[in-house]
Amino acid sequence: MAHLLLIDDDPELLARQMRRVFSRPEHEVDEARTGAEGIAKAGRDAPDVIILDLRLPDRSGLEVHDAIRRIDARIPVIFVTMARKADAAIEAMKHGAYDYLVKPVDLHQLRGVIEGAIEVGRRMREPAIIPERGTDIDAEGVIVGSCPAMIEVYKAIGRVASQEVPVLITGESGTGKELVARALYQHSGRSRAPFLTLNCAAIPETLLESELFGHEKGAFTSADRRRIGKFEQCNGGTILLDEIGDMPLALQAKVLRILQDQVFERVGGNETVSTDVRLIAATHRDLRTWAADGKFRPDLYYRLGVFTIHLPPLRERGEDLELLVRYLLRRLNPQLGRDVRDVSPEAMTRLRAYPWPGNVRELQSVLKQALLQASGPLLLDQFLPDSLKEPASAPRQAGREGGPLHADLLGEFSPEDRDLYSELHRQLDRLLLPRAMEFARGSQHQAALHLGIARQTLRQKLRQLGIHPADQGPADEDDRATGAGEP
Numbered sequence: 031m032a033h034l035l036l037i038d039d040d041p042e043l044l045a046r047q048m049r050r051v052f053s054r055p056e057h058e059v060d061e062a063r064t065g066a067e068g069i070a071k072a073g074r075d076a077p078d079v080i081i082l083d084l085r086l087p088d089r090s091g092l093e094v095h096d097a098i099r100r101i102d103a104r105i106p107v108i109f110v111t112m113a114r115k116a117d118a119a120i121e122a123m124k125h126g127a128y129d130y131l132v133k134p135v136d137l138h139q140l141r142g143v144i145e146g147a148i149e150v151g152r153r154m155r156e157p158a159i160i161p162e163r164g165t166d167i168d169a170e171g172v173i174v175g176s177c178p179a180m181i182e183v184y185k186a187i188g189r190v191a192s193q194e195v196p197v198l199i200t201g202e203s204g205t206g207k208e209l210v211a212r213a214l215y216q217h218s219g220r221s222r223a224p225f226l227t228l229n230c231a232a233i234p235e236t237l238l239e240s241e242l243f244g245h246e247k248g249a250f251t252s253a254d255r256r257r258i259g260k261f262e263q264c265n266g267g268t269i270l271l272d273e274i275g276d277m278p279l280a281l282q283a284k285v286l287r288i289l290q291d292q293v294f295e296r297v298g299g300n301e302t303v304s305t306d307v308r309l310i311a312a313t314h315r316d317l318r319t320w321a322a323d324g325k326f327r328p329d330l331y332y333r334l335g336v337f338t339i340h341l342p343p344l345r346e347r348g349e350d351l352e353l354l355v356r357y358l359l360r361r362l363n364p365q366l367g368r369d370v371r372d373v374s375p376e377a378m379t380r381l382r383a384y385p386w387p388g389n390v391r392e393l394q395s396v397l398k399q400a401l402l403q404a405s406g407p408l409l410l411d412q413f414l415p416d417s418l419k420e421p422a423s424a425p426r427q428a429g430r431e432g433g434p435l436h437a438d439l440l441g442e443f444s445p446e447d448r449d450l451y452s453e454l455h456r457q458l459d460r461l462l463l464p465r466a467m468e469f470a471r472g473s474q475h476q477a478a479l480h481l482g483i484a485r486q487t488l489r490q491k492l493r494q495l496g497i498h499p500a501d502q503g504p505a506d507e508d509d510r511a512t513g514a515g516e517p
């Protein structure tokens with residue numbers, strides 16, 4: 031459930047729009063009509079997201095924003111404003127506002143921006159607990175695992191979390207890199223400041239620079255207003271750059287300059303902007319090899335790689351697999367209305383034999399599928415999906431020449447290939463989905479039709495790839511006309 035607070039002296043229309051999209055019982059939309067009331071509610075009720083009118087009867091929206099940041103800088107604040115006042119809202123983003131919307135608010139955009147803000151807030155608050163002696167291993171958010179390689183991971187987090195140095199997290203897809211990044215953030219001196227994440231592989235190259243560094247009005251054809259990028263918006267906080275290996279070389283140079291001098295220029299601008307951001311980078315690539323091959327800037331690699339935390343693949347974690355299975359069953363049972371308390375020896379043998387190319391994320395998904403099949407208190411071998419029963423292929427090693435999409439699929443499979451199937455699908459989604467959205471001019475409805483998949487599936491995949499539909503263009507026609515659509 032997400033608790034949204036709307037601070038607006040004339041909230042009727044917007045509140046109605048919000049309640050249409052974010053309905054009970056999953057969401058609660060609360061209102062405050064003055065700045066003072068809004069600040070009081072922000073302090074008392076700890077809302078997940080605040081939607082704030084720039085003009086209020088008792089004080090300016092910017093003052094209210096500053097007061098909210100003093101209460102809790104992690105609450106994402108979205109400004110709403112008239113078009114002619116948008117410059118003030120853009121300025122607010124320099125002070126850490128999450129985003130702004132222009133009145134009359136477009137329903138599709140409203141949903142996209144608020145959903146993005148809920149997700150950003152969740153990342154900051156959802157605990158990522160390093161297990162120590164005495165930690166309740168059933169507690170929500172505990173990082174599960176006690177094999178020697180995971181103990182090294184915990185020690186590394188403990189050593190580096192409170193230091194103001196960049197950290198590189200490496201490991202195959204689904205091994206828990208984001209979880210470790212959140213643990214670093216939450217155990218750092220910046221844990222009360224914002225934590226923003228950006229997946230460099232999920233955003234088209236042309237948009238990535240502006241997303242990170244912002245742009246000036248007129249920087250390119252569609253730049254009709256200044257935009258504040260993540261590095262400026264997150265001043266004082268922590269940024270996770272996921273899949274940094276996929277960042278174009280030119281942008282790597284700008285990131286290096288931030289690490290060295292804490293300055294950058296917005297796209298199309300001359301003003302040098304200072305920012306104080308702690309950088310955490312993650313990748314499934316072998317950056318050392320990439321740096322040697324000229325695919326990644328060696329100077330950035332050396333700077334980032336000073337402190338590297340490597341997450342082992344699940345197939346190398348021994349008994350942790352069983353711990354994770356039991357942990358995940360306890361979490362998934364209530365979500366799926368099941369009460370499966372144990373795993374049969376045959377099913378556990380099957381789970382142990384499988385190489386888990388998609389690691390913990392794949393394990394979660396397999397257990398979900400199995401629970402949906404299950405009846406009774408025991409997870410039997412027959413409930414496990416067929417994919418676990420097929421002969422295993424070999425895992426892909428990071429840093430191999432070319433992506434799998436470039437491989438000759440009918441010809442040579444490399445002996446190192448283990449997760450070709452899931453890797454190909456991820457790569458395909460990253461290429462195809464942004465293009466389909468672009469072609470459909472931002473309409474998820476149209477894009478889903480072209481792709482031949484359910485709109486909900488498209489929305490879910492876009493979210494997993496870190497693409498916010500609001501970035502993609504105009505709203506769905508049917509959203510505007512009817513205000514309908516899935517929440």
Ligand SMILES: Nc1ncnc2c1ncn2[C@@H]1O[C@H](COP(=O)(O)OP(=O)(O)OP(=O)(O)O)[C@@H](O)[C@H]1O
Pocket residue numbers: 172173174175201202203204205206207208209210272314390391394
């Ligand atoms: N050791 C662990 N204990 C509990 N949950 C875990 C553990 N490792 C991963 N998970 C869970 O598995 C899922 C995938 O983890 P996460 O997103 O951190 O992986 P990732 O390495 O960042 O993946 P990708 O590279 O694909 O982005 C998340 O739901 C995370 O909470």
